[in-house]
Amino acid sequence: MNEQVREIGTQIKVTINGEEYTARRGSTVLEICEDNGIPIPTLCAHDDLKPAGICRICVVDINGGWNLETACTWEVHDPDTVITTHSPRIRRARRAILELLLAEHCGECYTCIRGGNCELEDLAEIYGVRDLRFEREDPRFEPDTSSVSIYRDMDKCIQCRRCVRACDELQAVGALGVFGRGPESRVDTFEGMSFDEAVCTNCGQCVAHCPTGALQEIDHTRAVWAAIEDPEKHVVVQTAPAIRAAIGEEFGLPPGTSVTGRMTTALRDLGFDRVFDTNFAADLTILEEGTELLLRLQAALVEGKDVKLPQITSCSPGWIKYIELFYPDLVDHLSTCKSPQQMFGALMKSFYAEEQGIDPEKMVTVSLMPCTAKKFEAQRPEMADSGHQDVDYVLTTREMAQMIKEAGIPFTQLKDSQYDEPFGDASGAALIFGATGGVMEAALRTAYEIVTGREVPFENLNITATRGFEGFKTGSIVLEDVLDEWSFLEGVELKFGIAHGLANAHEVMERLRRGEMDDVHFIEIMACPGGCLGGGGQPIPTTDVIRQARANAIYSEDEGLPIRKSHENPHVNYLYEHYLTDGPCGHRSHELLHTEYTPRGFRLKK
């Protein structure tokens, strides 16, 4: 083996701009500079993605070489490397690259959704670009508004390929590619399909990784303003667990600041008639999905029926579309439970409308989600079990923050307030749905207790095996001294798996297909890296450091809540006593809270 390669990871000395620094052998110049606070401009680099060296804005001088090299891809192996990050030549090269990019970029910053949070705009600012050296090219594209989730304006694209790489590396979907060459090249889909026809899961990771406004969510803010301003309408909003740990970032608060109370106040100030917590429906999901699992186990172990195990979670609409597209023959593994958003929506226009005596026709249900795929899910034709479209509009975290700013609400200074009843309190178990592993942890807290009559045997109810950002985690819990009615589970080792990011989901499904998951009972899959807290609708940027901070906020809020287990949520119990009277997975709940899937496949339709 080459000596240099063997020594990767050892400490070496390098010289940067005449100063000596210690660095890890094998790190890139960009990493070393970032660690030491030396600024290097980047566009195609992103912490989540492999270095690609595409945009060349990061060029530096290595050992006075003939060519400038890209800092994001140049790995330092030689202990005597001399790096220069600023010189007249470097400045001119970077400036020329930037000017060429700007000539191709058609867009007006003040009408752009990313105005103020655009990496290209930032660079133009840093480089003091006040006029354009090269004439601006004519627009080449029509915006693509076909998708219910993602809006494409390719005239703003700088071809950094972060979307392409996110869709490949993180999501294993491969919806996007670069077509043509030279000045003709463009980011596009297979056969130039519109986004609604393309093989795309609507997850929004491409949007979350785009440095410019070329990719955005489809706007629902205008429709929501109109609903709020219409006195005839009763407008309710539900907020997903992952929002409260992230929306503060849009107002300058550090990642990981929990702003639950300020958020509910802001939503009320904005004009929503009721502010509810999606967590209520997450607790309901746990009871439905946990019961479904126990029923499947009973069918398999006692009745010897051919039910599909492992059961796989169904909360994440990007994941649902992924399995429908890529593993259409395996959709029976999915839990039939709707996602919390859709359970909530179905109950709003049925149970809530009846209890409050409100005409469902006059209700508008909005949900605040960290997710672009939720916009797709809300519009699936089957999501109308209340007799109306259950969820009318879905706002991403970013859209909601923009509305709060537009309304002039001083978010950071707001006083805390509570959610509205009857869907106010929810458990900590529901809150942790926002992080990868959270659904599993919540389900275990409840299922274990249903079966044994005792709390899960973990300190403070924290099931640490379900936590953390490893791509695929497995674990197990042994069911002992079970209650009489569950005697068939005595001594059973309940095995679970947890995956997040569709590339990891892909691995899990391939293993499942090979029969390597036959001994696993329950798998949680979330489409986005980190789970919902890293969703495609969350504040930009999202990186591992930021995901971790958001996760910490969620887990510490869980620890502080009086109710930590879904089955102890009093509102859920009220619902089962008064409305869904035949209990979890009963007839009524099947009508409202469960769904079916569409095996799509991705071969072209003939």
Next chain:
Amino acid sequence: MKATAGVDWCEVVDALAEKHDRKPHALMGILQDLQMEYGHVCPDAQIEVALALGISPTHVSDVISFYHFLCSEPKGQYVVWLCQTISCDMADKDQIAKALSDELGISFGETTGDGLFTLEYTNCMGMCDQAPAMLVNDEVHVSLTPDSAREIIAGYRREGGLG
């Protein structure tokens, strides 16, 4: 060139994957074989290639779009590739382009109504010393003049008309 109607692409691609390999590195070989046999690689075939190699159909078509000599839609029986790179450009390739366009009654990128000819540009094919040059299918023609270009086309027209 074989017709594509009714072809079972799954079967065809499977045989090619057997020949070349079932890994992404076999992509170019498989695409070249398909292009050679059928004159283009249709979207259905691209999907089967993607499935066989474990990559996304988007990346198969993205590769095809990069190379002049691969295409996803059928072209004419004769594809005329005029070199557009510097040496040919300086040797008056524009004159040749005009002659070809006039003779065929189409612009570059188009196919004649009878399906006989497609007119395309290509980048350097190494004939710089005998510029301007063009390729018709896999036959090279060099030191072109507007007249010789017209004659060459007429020759293929006769051949194609007979065949």
